Amino acid sequence: MNRIILILIAILLGVSSPAYANVTKENRQWQDETIYSIMIDRFNNGNTQNDFDVDTKNLEKYNGGDFQGIIDKLDYIKDMEFTAIRLTPIFDNRENGYHGYWVKDYYKVDEHFGTMKDFEKLVNEAHKRKLRVIIDFPANSEVKGKNLIDAATWWIKKTNIDGYSLPEVNKVPISFWREFSAAVKQEKKDFLLMGVSSGNTADDLEVYHEAGIDSLFDYNESEQMRQVFATTDRSFQSIPPAADKQNLDAHFFDNEFTKRFTKDIVDERQFPGARWKTALTYIYTTPGIPVMYYGTEIALTGGDIPDNRRLMNFRTEKDLIDYITKLGELRNQLPSLTRGTMEMLYEKSGMAVYKRVYKGETSIIAINNTNKSQKVTLTGDQVEGGKELRGLLGGDLVRSRDNQYILIVDRDNSEIYVLAEKTGFNLKFIAAAVIPGILAIWFLLLVFRRGKTNIVE
Incomplete structure (x- = not known):
């Protein structure tokens, strides 16, 4: 049982780690x-x-x-x-x-x-x-x-x-x-x-x-x-x-x-x-x-x-x-964000979307500097299709559909996305919801077993 618990914890930590972080900064500049x-x-x-x-x-x-x-x-x-x-x-x-x-x-x-x-x-x-x-x-x-x-x-x-x-x-x-x-x-x-x-x-x-x-x-x-x-x-x-x-x-x-x-x-x-x-x-x-x-x-x-x-x-x-x-x-x-190329993808009256790329890492930054929600569609020519944009500032998630990404940003809001492979099930959400319950059941079983041992003794 203890071994199973350790495996579950490892899974939780694993799915919580950022899957996009495959590029590192060599030698701080x-x-x-x-x-x-x-x-x-x-x-x-x-x-x-x-x-x-x-x-x-x-x-x-x-x-x-x-x-x-x-x-x-x-x-x-x-x-x-x-x-x-x-x-x-x-x-x-x-x-x-x-x-x-x-x-x-x-x-x-x-x-x-x-x-x-x-x-x-x-x-x-x-x-x-x-x-x-x-x-x-x-x-x-x-x-x-x-x-x-x-x-x-x-x-x-x-x-x-x-x-x-x-x-x-x-x-x-x-x-x-x-x-x-x-x-x-x-x-x-x-x-x-x-x-x-x-x-x-x-x-x-x-x-x-x-x-x-x-x-x-x-x-x-x-x-x-x-x-x-x-x-x-x-x-x-x-x-x-x-x-x-x-x-x-x-x-x-x-x-x-x-x-x-x-x-x-x-x-x-x-x-x-x-x-x-x-x-x-x-x-x-x-x-x-x-x-x-x-x-x-x-x-x-x-x-x-x-x-x-x-x-x-x-x-x-x-x-x-x-x-x-x-x-x-x-x-x-x-x-x-610090070393990448810079390309403006969309800009109109205070709504801007731009791309920065460094060694295979692509960030998309959307800034809504207007007084109402804005919708921007990015094409496969602008951002590689078949993937997803993971919002790291506000938690948004945009999946590619027909090689397009539809961004919806509220007024006075911004989002920093990273381009990543599509995920199927939301493993992080499932792990965060299920594993604590399993741990709680394990704890109760452990208490029950110890209680029975004390009674027998």
């Missing part, structure tokens, strides 16, 4: 990451001993966030399935430089954030959780030339960070970035450089790629996405084609220099939770690295600087956090 972006002073106060000049009622002053506060919340970040963190500058700043961009000394940490040991601990604790660490490195300050490059390489050797984001990358000569890139990448293999331009710029971003900047924040794309996703029934066609985007470029809706995307949503008299879910589904499933600004998970709002840099509130919006977590799980599980 930067395009596989999902980044949680933090303004240190506004995130979490973990050590009140370094609360110098703190005034939580004034957004132009230090508010108390520090390295220890981030350490205390690393599990919180990891649990949402993020794989990297990006921090605003950690360096010693001039008076009221809570944001980190008024650097005074590149070889010291700001005393309001903690000590060098605190920062080294932060990096170590992040790495223990397989979280990469990127920090902002302002290169347009008063300190210029080989001094900046020396400082940049010194921090890599000292703390083992994994990348730099480079604010106002377009305000520094290209020749400097070539030299800077060569030096830091010689210091550590697979070191990432992310260029952040100063707002929407007509500059040709490609020249920065050629200079060694791996990833760029494209404000033009961000602005178009904000317009599309802040409300419903707007075509995706205004967004620069995702298929043309480099896999390492940043996908973002807002950051420390912009108004919060939540404000756009509220201005459109929309519900932030629903709008954010749809928007995040798009950046989690199209080419590029999603970069999510702290507070997005609670739909934190805010206007121009410094209103967009409000204190984080950890009385969280569970529904949105759960959705972000699920998106992160699927992004981490499916190589096609």
Whole structure:
């Protein structure tokens, strides 16, 4: 009997495993990451001993966030399935430089954030959780030339960070970035450089790629996405084609220099939770690295600087956090979402269906950014017929009929499908329904037998 029970349990575990997961990610790459972006002073106060000049009622002053506060919340970040963190500058700043961009000394940490040991601990604790660490490195300050490059390489050797984001990358000569890139990448293999331009710029971003900047924040794309996703029934066609985007470029809706995307949503008299879910589904499933600004998970709002840099509130919006977590799980599980080709299959007035393919794994993403349910028919020319599409976000299942797939998606909903062989009976459902009953009967029989043995004795 015990042997039968073990077999039943093995069957249950077997049918519960994802049959589509036949492709694995070899050697973790930067395009596989999902980044949680933090303004240190506004995130979490973990050590009140370094609360110098703190005034939580004034957004132009230090508010108390520090390295220890981030350490205390690393599990919180990891649990949402993020794989990297990006921090605003950690360096010693001039008076009221809570944001980190008024650097005074590149070889010291700001005393309001903690000590060098605190920062080294932060990096170590992040790495223990397989979280990469990127920090902002302002290169347009008063300190210029080989001094900046020396400082940049010194921090890599000292703390083992994994990348730099480079604010106002377009305000520094290209020749400097070539030299800077060569030096830091010689210091550590697979070191990432992310260029952040100063707002929407007509500059040709490609020249920065050629200079060694791996990833760029494209404000033009961000602005178009904000317009599309802040409300419903707007075509995706205004967004620069995702298929043309480099896999390492940043996908973002807002950051420390912009108004919060939540404000756009509220201005459109929309519900932030629903709008954010749809928007995040798009950046989690199209080419590029999603970069999510702290507070997005609670739909934190805010206007121009410094209103967009409000204190984080950890009385969280569970529904949105759960959705972000699920998106992160699927992004981490499916190589096609981070490495696959990109092809738009259908797009009309806010309803979009696109395909991503990587080494035999095919994902179909359906996003309904309209105010009513939508029906889309995919042909055998678009998706291989004779199979089924298994919805991993909402649990939908679409089987091929006459080499066609008919997708029906409710308003303000999205689904991430994986193409798989057709299943006959729903073994997972049957196992989940029947096996617990068998186990219960076995338990009662076991109790009965033991009872009889005690009576005989």
